[in-house]
C-alpha cells in the first residue's frame with residue numbers, strides 16, 4: 001500500500017503494529033540516543049478505562065494518536081497538538097460471550113492505518129474500518145463465528161488494496177485461515193485455510209514448494225486421520241510481514257488441535273508452519289513446517305522478520321523467526337530454502353537440533369528426543385521436565401532487528417513443563433485442549449523465568465543476554481539512537497545499549513507491561529510510548545482473577561509471584577527528553 005510505504009519511511013508516524021512491513025521494529029529516529037536516554041521523562045499519560053492485558057501499541061498519524069484497548073476494544077483518537085484531548089471515541093457493541101472462547105486473556109494487538117482509514121479487528125472477529133478523521137464506521141464484516149470458538153486478538157495488515165486478516169481459536173478446534181478483504185469496501189477477496197484440500201488452502205501442488213520441492217497433491221489431507229483436518233487448528237493469530245518487491249505475505253500457523261497428540265496421528269499439516277503467499281491471489285509460494293505432529297503446543301505464529309544480509313558472501317533476502325519451540329530459523333524468503341536453524345534457548349530439550357542435511361530423507365525435520373515425547377506411553381500420563389513449556393521460549397511479543405548492529409533483540413521466556421494429555425471430544429464452541437500443564441522455571445536461571453537477548457542469526461549465537469525476573473511479555477523496539485526498549489511484567493520500561501545490553505534507563509509504569517514499545521515525532525520532538533496493563537497468557541492469573549493454581553493452563557501458578565510486583569491497570573505512558581534538549 002503506497003500510503004503505508006510512504007508513512008513508514010521516516011519513522012515519524014506509526015501506522016502498523018509491526019512498525020514496518022518487514023517487521024524489523026526498527027525506528028530510524030535518533031533524537032533520543034544512548035547518550036541522553038537516561039534523561040527521559042514522562043511527558044503525559046492516558047488511562048484507557050479498561051483492566052485487562054494491554055498488548056500492541058498506539059498508532060500515530062500526523063498529529064493524531066489512536067489508542068486501542070483490550071475487550072471491549074474501545075478506540076480513542078487523541079489530539080497530540082492539544083494535550084491529548086479526545087477527538088473521538090469508538091465503542092463497539094460486542095456480545096460478552098466471546099470472552100468465554102478466548103484462550104489467553106481478552107487482549108488485542110492493535111490497530112492499523114491506511115488511506116484515511118483506521119482498522120480495528122474486534123474480539124468477536126468483526127473487522128471495522130473507521131474514518132480516521134471522524135471515527136465514523138465506513139464498513140464492517142464478520143471474519144468468523146464465536147459460537148464455533150473463533151475469536152480475534154491479532155492486528156491486521158493493509159497490503160496494496162487489501163487488508164490481511166487472521167483468526168484465533170486453535171484451542172477450540174477452529175480451522176485456521178488467512179483472509180484478504182478489500183480495503184475500501186470490506187468484501188472478501190481470498191481466503192486460504194491452514195489445513196484441508198489444496199483448493200481451500202490455495203496450494204498449487206506443482207508450484208507450492210517445501211524446501212525446494214513441490215508439496216504435491218493433498219499434502220495436508222494425507223497428514224491427518226480421516227476428516228480431523230476440519231477441526232485441526234492452525235489458527236493465524238500472530239503477526240504478518242510483507243515484502244513489496246516479491247509481493248509475498250509471510251505468517252505462521254498455530255498448533256494443531258487438540259493438544260493431545262495421541263488423538264491426531266500424522267504430521268498435521270500445515271499447522272506450526274511458515275507460509276509465504278502471493279498478496280494478490282493468496283496462492284502459497286512456499287511453506288516450511290517447523291514442528292510436524294506437535295506434541296507440546298509449540299504454536300508457530302511468532303513474527304517473521306525480513307532482512308537483507310550477506311550469506312556466504314552473497315546479499316540474500318532473509319526471513320528470521322524465533323519459534324515457540326526454542327529454535328531460531330533463517331530462510332531465504334524468496335525460495336523458502338532453510339539456511340540456519342539452531343537453539344536460541346539452550347534449555348530446549350524436546351529436540352537436539354534440526355536436520356540440515358539436504359540429502360537426508362528427514363531434511364528440515366527436528367531431531368526429537370523420545371524422552372520428551374508426550375505420547376510415548378499414551379494418554380493420562382504426566383510427562384515431566386519438557387523444555388520449553390507451551391508458553392514457548394518466546395511467545396507472540398515481537399523481537400526487533402537493528403541494521404546498525406545486525407542483531408535481533410529477543411524477549412524470552414525460560415519455563416519448562418509437565419504435560420498430561422487426556423482424551424477430549426470435539427464439541428463446537430467448547431475448549432478442545434486435551435492436556436493439563438504445570439510450568440516451572442527452566443534450570444540454570446536461579447528461578448528467573450525471563451530474559452532479553454541480542455542474537456546473531458547468521459552465527460547462531462547470543463552476543464549478550466540479560467536475565468529478567470519474569471518472562472518478557474513485551475515487544476522490543478530498536479532505534480537509530482543505538483538503543484533498544486522493552487517492558488517487563490513488573491511494569492518497568494527499560495532502555496539498553498544495543499551493542500552491549502547495558503541498562504541505560506528504567507521507569508516503573510503503573511501496571512505490568514505486555515504491550516510493545518513504540519516511538520514517533522511530534523512538533524520536532526521524539527517521543528516513546530508504551531501501554532501498561534498486565535495480562536496475556538503469562539498475566540492471566542491477575543487479569544482474569546483466577547483462583548485455582550492450575551487455571552490458565554498452569555500460568556496462574558507459574559506467575560503467582562507477579563501479584564507482589566504489580567496490579568491491574570490500563571494506561572498509556574508517553575516519554576520525551578526535557579524540553580529544550
Ligand SMILES: O=C(O)c1cc(C(=O)O)c2c(n1)C(=O)C(=O)c1cc(C(=O)O)[nH]c1-2
Nearest residue numbers: 104153168169170171235237254299536537
Ligand atoms: O491458537 C490460538 O488460536 C491461540 C490464540 C491466542 C490468542 O488469540 O491470544 C493465543 C494462543 N493460541 C497461544 O497459544 C498463546 O500462547 C497465546 C498467548 C497469548 C497472549 O496474548 O499472551 N495469546 C495466545
